[in-house]
Structure formats: structure tokens, C-alpha cells
Amino acid sequence: MLARIFGGDKPPIGLKYRASNWFIVSTVTLSVFTxxxxxxxxVPVIPFALRERAHVDEDRVQYWVSVLLAVYGAGLIVSSxxxxFFSDRISARRWPLLLGLIALLGxxxxLNVATSVPVYVIGRLLQGISAAVVWVVGLALLADTVPKEMLAQYIGYVSLGMTTGFMIGPLLGGVLFTKAGYNGVWALCYAFIGLDLVCRVVLIEKKDARRWATEEALSMPPQESTSASSGNVHRTASNEAEADAEAEAPDAEDITETLPQTKPTTKLRKLRSHLPPVITLLASRRLLAALFASIVQASLVASFDSILPIFVxxxxxxxxxxxxxxxxxIVIPTLASPIVGYFSDKYGGRLFxxxxxxxxxxxxxxxxxxTHNSLSQKVLLIALLVLIGCAMTLLFPPIMAEITHVVIAKEESSPPGAMGKGxxxxxxxxxxxxxxxxGTLVGPIWAGLIxxxxxxxxxxxxxxxxxGVTALPCLVWVDGSLRKSKRKVFSRRYQNESNV
Known part of the structure; x- marks a missing residue:
């Protein structure tokens, strides 16, 4: 029976659904939400737990709350x-996701049973490490799975899961703590972990599903179906990335990559082939612009954590x-994230x-x-927050999709295999x-201290x-250099006029 569920010589039960785009995207979204x-x-529970369970003095509670936030961020930053690095060097994405969930459960x-500060610190550190696994491996799995021309649309669903969890987590934590007590909060946490565990165990990656894939057994994107029908059903994730890259127009970062090959350019490409992929990526101004935009967007959203409750x-x-x-x-406008992603895929992310x-x-x-307490002021604050939520919704899908597009462009302009096996x-x-x-660390500190x-x-x-300052690099670099884009347009016009 287990062989039929998890796969053996025969296709596992429900292969078509367990390896479908919608189920993989739903699993990644749920993982991010959890x-x-x-x-x-x-967040509402920690101050109480530190006072009542860890016996921290009242005047030290704020200090240790800040430390626990910093420890989580440190674990996330260091382990990402x-x-x-390791996820791109192994063949499976699902197993790291399962290990990350085990770390999250631990x-x-x-955090549930802790009665001392060191245990709380270790728990938050482990939480940060598990978050790194979810975000890194989960988003890579998403990039492996969905057609690149629809990536921003699918990332919109992930964005929806992230912002929903980010905003309703503290709200439900406060309500549950008030109504159901300390353990009531943790009961809901275990419920979400259990649901997440089921989805991650049931999930089958596309490359694994191709062992049994037929047209009836697996719904694949058109480019994947074509490859499977020609007998190439054992393609690796790196082969898929190269095939997708070849289907798209080149968008190389450096001008030297768009010029005819010369001896210095050949040497430069050979040098790049020996560099670690992460160094090659960090040399991309396009990627640096996307990362800067990510820092600022996270800072703007997270800034409300430290200022909004105290201000109101x-x-x-x-x-x-x-x-x-x-x-x-701020959350409600994010319901439009998939729509933003759809139009971002269609028209590009630069404008958004x-x-x-x-x-x-x-x-x-x-x-x-x-500035003061009145009905009109409350309405004004709510209206501004709704509009800010709308502006933030325009950002997340195209920024995350831009990360994948940069990798595709770099793979096109690099020697085969230079970006690694996977x-x-x-x-x-x-x-x-x-x-x-x-950004989540900078935002609350920036807003709170100022x-x-x-x-x-x-x-x-x-x-x-x-x-406002961040809008400029987005205009110049998202979707590739704006100067190069204009150059390509003028080149096409010139060629059309010459043909006429």
C-alpha cells in the first residue's frame, strides 16, 4: 500500500494531482504561510511567557523580545x-522541505515548553533556520515547476500566503491567547504544521513524476509535454532551465555579452565559468537592483510592526x-496579487x-x-493604509519573478554548466x-527609532x-537595462526601415 502511495514500479496514487502545478504552488504557498x-x-505571547514562565524581570522583557526578533533574523540570514548552495546541488527539493518542517516543529x-531564556533563544534560532529552508527551497521548487512566462502570476499566490500570515498571525495570536490561553495558541500552530506536513509528504516533483508520466497521468506545461513525447522524460532541472532560457529572448547583463565574440570576451567567459554561481549573480546590476527593492519593500511593510500599534x-x-x-x-489589497502577477508576466515587471x-x-x-483623535482622522488613516497595501501589492510578484529571470539571463550568457548542475x-x-x-530587521528599527x-x-x-528613491533603480534595471531595451527597440525600427 505504501508503495502505491509513494511510488514504486507502478505510478503512485493520484500522480496527476500530486504533481500538478496547482498542487505544488498550493503547497509552497501553504509552507510560506505557515x-x-x-x-x-x-508575538503577543512572548512577553507573557518571558515574565511568567522564564521569570524575566519586567524592565528586561522589552530587551529580550528584541533579542528574540534579532536571533530569528540572524538564523534566517546566515542559513539562507x-x-x-546545497539545494542546487541535490536532485530533490521535497526532502529539504520536509527537513525544514521538522526543524520548525522542533x-x-x-517555544511551547520553554521555561528559560536560553531555550527561547534556541527555539527562535531554529525557527529562523526552518524559514530559510521554506523560502529558498520552496521558491526554487516553484521556479522548477511552473512555466517561466507565468511565474509572476504564480508568485502572486505565494505573496498572498506570505502577507496573510504576516498580518493575521499577531491578530489571531492575541485573540487565542485571550480566549483559549497559552496552550490554545500552540494548538493552532500544531494544526497548521500538521496540514503543511501532509501536503509536503503528498507532493511529487515534476522531474520525479516523469518516470511514470503519460498524457493522461500528468498535466505538464506545453514545452514539457513536447519533450516528454519525444522520449526525453529524464530531463534534469538544469536541462529544463536551459530549455526555458533558449526559448526566451537574451537579456544579458553586460554589453560585452551582446557583442561579437572576441578574444578578451572569451577569456572573460572562461573566467566566469570557474566562479561560484552566487558570485556571478552578485555581479549582476539587475539582480542587485531587485535585491535592493526587496530590502526596501520588506522594510516598508515591517516598519508598521514597531510603530502602528503604539501610534493608534x-x-x-x-x-x-x-x-x-x-x-x-494592508492585507486585503494583496488578494489582487495573482492578478498583478498575470499582468506582470504579460507586460513585464518594470512598470509595476x-x-x-x-x-x-x-x-x-x-x-x-x-495628528489627532477624530472620526475623519481614523478614516484618513484607514484609507492611507489601504492605498499603501495596494502599492505594496504591485511590488512583490514582479520582484520575485525578476530573481528567476536574472538566473535565466545569466545561464544564457554563461558557458554550459557554469551555473551548476541544477x-x-x-x-x-x-x-x-x-x-x-x-528589510524585516531594518524596517522596525528605522521606523521605531526615528x-x-x-x-x-x-x-x-x-x-x-x-x-521614492527605490523607484529609480527599478525603472532602470528591472526587466534588464532600460538603455539596452531602448537600443533594441531602435535597432528593430532601423532593420524594419531598411527592409522597407
Whole structure:
């Protein structure tokens, strides 16, 4: 029976559905949601646990809360590149995902039963490591699975899972802690981990499914179906990436890669073939622009964690429940993330990133207008937060899809195999993960310290300025160099006129 479920000589039960795009995307989305949800759901619980269970003095609670946040970020930042390096060198994505979930379960148990500060610290560190596995390996699995021309649309669903978990985690944590007590919060955590475990165990990767694949057994994208019908059913993930790269127009980073091959260029390409893929990726200005955009976007979203609850308490007298509900104003617009991804795939991500950051600039600055307690001021704050949520929704799908597009462009402009046996998707998303983690650390510190020392108004315009400045590199580098794009357009026009 187990052989029929997990596969043997015969196709496993439900192969068509377990290896389908929608199930793999749903599993990755659920994994991201579970990770982010577990990060946030315990935020209202930690101060109580430190006081009552770890016997931390009242005046030291804030300090240790900050330390636990920093430890999580440190685990995420340090382990992400390691996960990316090893993930691109093994054939399976599912097994690292399962190991990451085991680490998350261990972290959750430790945080649940902890009665001392060191155990809390180790639990949060382990939570950060498991988050690195989910983000790096999960997004690489997504890039392996879906057609590249639809990547941003599918990433929109992942974005929806992330923002939903990020925003409702603290809200449900506070409600459960109030209504069901300390263990009630952890019961919900275990429920999500159990559901996530079932999905990760049931999932079958596309490359594994091709052992039994037929037209009836597996729904594959058109380019994969064509390859399977010609007998090439044992393609590796790196072969798929190369095939996808060949189908797209070249978008090489450096001008030398677009010129006729010369002796210096040949030497340069040979030198690049001996460099680690992560170094080659970091030499890309296009990728650096996407990583900078990731840092800023995460900083803008995470900045509300340290300022919004305190601000609405000071101005409107709202408690934790009202401030938690207020976060929904930012979450609801993210329901449109798949739609944004669809149009980003169709028209490119440059315009969406540019407009998203450009709109965020005045919206953050206008937060200065919320100055006193009145109905009109509450409506103004809610309206601004909804619009900020809309602007943030324009950013996440195209930025994450840009990471994959950069890898494809680099594979096109590099010697065969230079980006590694399995490509460099996991390493690229490891860099994205590090950038996003840096943003989640920088945002709350930036907003909290500026508000504390210089006031709400200064905090608002500095965040707006940060968003506005980020719009420029997005305009220039997302989807490739803007100068090169114009050059290609003029070249096509010239060729058309010559033909006429």
C-alpha cells in the first residue's frame, strides 16, 4: 500500500494531482504561510511567557523580545545562503522541505515548553533556520515547476500566503491567547504544521513524476509535454532551465555579452565559468537592483510592526485587538496579487515596480496628516493604509519573478554548466531571502527609532523618501537595462526601415 502511495514500479496514487502545478504552488504557498504565521502568532505571547514562565524581570522583557526578533533574523540570514548552495546541488527539493518542517516543529515545541531564556533563544534560532529552508527551497521548487512566462502570476499566490500570515498571525495570536490561553495558541500552530506536513509528504516533483508520466497521468506545461513525447522524460532541472532560457529572448547583463565574440570576451567567459554561481549573480546590476527593492519593500511593510500599534494607542486609544484588525487594511489589497502577477508576466515587471514605489512615496508622507483623535482622522488613516497595501501589492510578484529571470539571463550568457548542475535558482532565492530578512530587521528599527527620537512626522517622510528613491533603480534595471531595451527597440525600427 505504501508503495502505491509513494511510488514504486507502478505510478503512485493520484500522480496527476500530486504533481500538478496547482498542487505544488498550493503547497509552497501553504509552507510560506505557515512559516510566517508561526513567526507572528507568538508575538503577543512572548512577553507573557518571558515574565511568567522564564521569570524575566519586567524592565528586561522589552530587551529580550528584541533579542528574540534579532536571533530569528540572524538564523534566517546566515542559513539562507547555505540552504541555497546545497539545494542546487541535490536532485530533490521535497526532502529539504520536509527537513525544514521538522526543524520548525522542533522550534515550536521548544517555544511551547520553554521555561528559560536560553531555550527561547534556541527555539527562535531554529525557527529562523526552518524559514530559510521554506523560502529558498520552496521558491526554487516553484521556479522548477511552473512555466517561466507565468511565474509572476504564480508568485502572486505565494505573496498572498506570505502577507496573510504576516498580518493575521499577531491578530489571531492575541485573540487565542485571550480566549483559549497559552496552550490554545500552540494548538493552532500544531494544526497548521500538521496540514503543511501532509501536503509536503503528498507532493511529487515534476522531474520525479516523469518516470511514470503519460498524457493522461500528468498535466505538464506545453514545452514539457513536447519533450516528454519525444522520449526525453529524464530531463534534469538544469536541462529544463536551459530549455526555458533558449526559448526566451537574451537579456544579458553586460554589453560585452551582446557583442561579437572576441578574444578578451572569451577569456572573460572562461573566467566566469570557474566562479561560484552566487558570485556571478552578485555581479549582476539587475539582480542587485531587485535585491535592493526587496530590502526596501520588506522594510516598508515591517516598519508598521514597531510603530502602528503604539501610534493608534496614543492617538485613538485603540488596544491590541483594534490595532490587529487595522492590519487587515494592508492585507486585503494583496488578494489582487495573482492578478498583478498575470499582468506582470504579460507586460513585464518594470512598470509595476516603478509605479508601486513611486505611489508609496506620497502615501507614506501623507501619514503626517494623521495628528489627532477624530472620526475623519481614523478614516484618513484607514484609507492611507489601504492605498499603501495596494502599492505594496504591485511590488512583490514582479520582484520575485525578476530573481528567476536574472538566473535565466545569466545561464544564457554563461558557458554550459557554469551555473551548476541544477542551475542557480535556490542560490538566487537565498540572496532574495537574505535581502528580505534584512528589510524585516531594518524596517522596525528605522521606523521605531526615528519616531521615538524625532516624531511621527519625520518617520513618515523618511519612509516616503526611501520608497521614492527605490523607484529609480527599478525603472532602470528591472526587466534588464532600460538603455539596452531602448537600443533594441531602435535597432528593430532601423532593420524594419531598411527592409522597407
Amino acid at each position: 512559516d510566517v504565521f508561526l513567526y507572528g502568532v507568538i 545562503p547555505i540552504c541555497g 522550534a515550536t515545541i521548544m 494607542d496614543e492617538k485613538f486609544g485603540w488596544g491590541s485587538l483594534q490595532s490587529g484588525i487595522l492590519y487587515l487594511t 515596480c516603478f509605479v508601486g514605489f513611486l505611489l508609496s512615496c506620497p502615501l507614506f508622507v501623507l501619514l503626517r496628516l494623521v 542551475g542557480a535558482y535556490a542560490q538566487a532565492y537565498a540572496l532574495f531571502n537574505v535581502a528580505f530578512a534584512v 519616531k521615538q527620537n524625532y516624531g511621527w512626522n519625520t518617520m513618515a517622510w523618511t519612509l516616503g523618501l526611501l520608497a
